[in-house]
Amino acid sequence: MPNVSDLFGDLARSLGFLSRFPISSRFFEGHDGSVSRAVRVFPLAGLVIALPAALLLWLLLEWKADPLLAALIALGAVTLSTGALHEDGLADTADGLGGGRDREHILSVMKDSRTGSYGVIALILSYGLRATALASLAGPSAALPALALLSAAGGSRALMVGHWRALPPARHGGIAVAAGRPEADASTFALASAALICLLLLVSVAGLLPLLFATALAALGVFGLTRHAAQRIGGHTGDTIGASQQVGEIVFLLALALAV
Template identity: 75%
Template sequence: MSNATEFIGDLARSLGFLSRLPVPSRYFEGHDGSVSRAVRAFPLAGLLLAIPSALLLWLLLEWQAEPLLAALIAIAVVTLLSGALHEDGLADAADGFGGGRDRDHILSIMKDSRTGSYGVIALILSFSLRATALASLASDAQALPALALLAAAALSRALMVAHWQTLPSARLGGVASGAGRPEASARSFALISAALVCMLLLLSPAGPVALLVALVLASLAAYGITRLADEKIGGHTGDTIGATQQAGEIVFLVALALAV
């Protein structure tokens, strides 16, 4: 099997893991369910997942739609396509870290399907900050918000791979544990490819300084979630992985909006 064919298979499995998009069953036949190598394609999967929303955002702004409304619609579309996978992780992690007394209590709260006040607040902040940041970018160039949405989708999914690979599983039998810990080479490929995507999309319209600031701050946000998870529960869960994606995307877009 050629490297290109292997990567296409990894990309298909990544899309199946990260979204509600239909993926041909042949990519899963005889597969053990592990995404240890497939995570290298997460940034590209995130990019593809965000293309419909980015295109819609660009069209709405071209049609003189109010920027904040256009941004909210775009975020709603990508959330529906992903099945709110990462938002669910953010809410559960916020409830767990916000209300948990100790490791076992935090993990118990995260496993609870009910959403508490910390989770609700986290979701409100996530949607409002991302939408406001995209709307703010629309004042500089109508194509910039769409490009930023694509770049954030790729980068944030690389950062979640880094979080996933850095820490051991905090809970046996969870979704993240069953999917396997990412290979170090897959993590490096994901991070490098995401950085290249960001440079290709934003280096010219946003400028090198703004892009660098956004990349650094988003990376620090992901590192902060990783340190918190390590200290509080001694590892990662599917919820902390989702929270890392959300934190990276939020901080990247907000930093970009402030720096441009």
């Protein structure tokens, strides 16, 4: 059984890694910067990161705001919390895999700070599809889209850990290498806890079958990205890790909106 104090420390370091939330420096003193074990609480960190946005979404819908407007405002709030960390990875991955000729060229494009056409289109689709899915879920109740946003935030970060664990680093350096490879037990804990979180949050308002459908398609989407990254660049980068979170979240929300 994990130690509660260790879990809390891992959560603080995870939030420092995944968000712009102010985290006390005491959690990083004497720490080597690795998140190999801390990834086990990435789903919980996702919940904490998305909680302000989910509450905002619920309030706006309760105040009868237009569902699409409310969804876009909520996604904007999440972006402020993360500093567009995962969106940046999605854009760079889309540019690299979309326009790169070979492995070295793909990695070079990903490292370029400029955003190309593939990246811009990926970001438009990311926000557009997620906002539309959340808005469509607002029909039955204001709680459903808010809980869906929380579930997607937790579940997608577990799938991100799965992508990270499944592939070796494509580069010798970089943030992903410095952060360390997720431990096997930590990865299993992340996936299991994310499944429990989604079950507890959504099964009563969305139903078990729609939840299973959305979870399976999200996992399949991240699996597809993982296979493609393995074939094209032979591993993961910090960008593909971020892209896997985005793919998982987008597919989960879309599938849930279609199934409910």
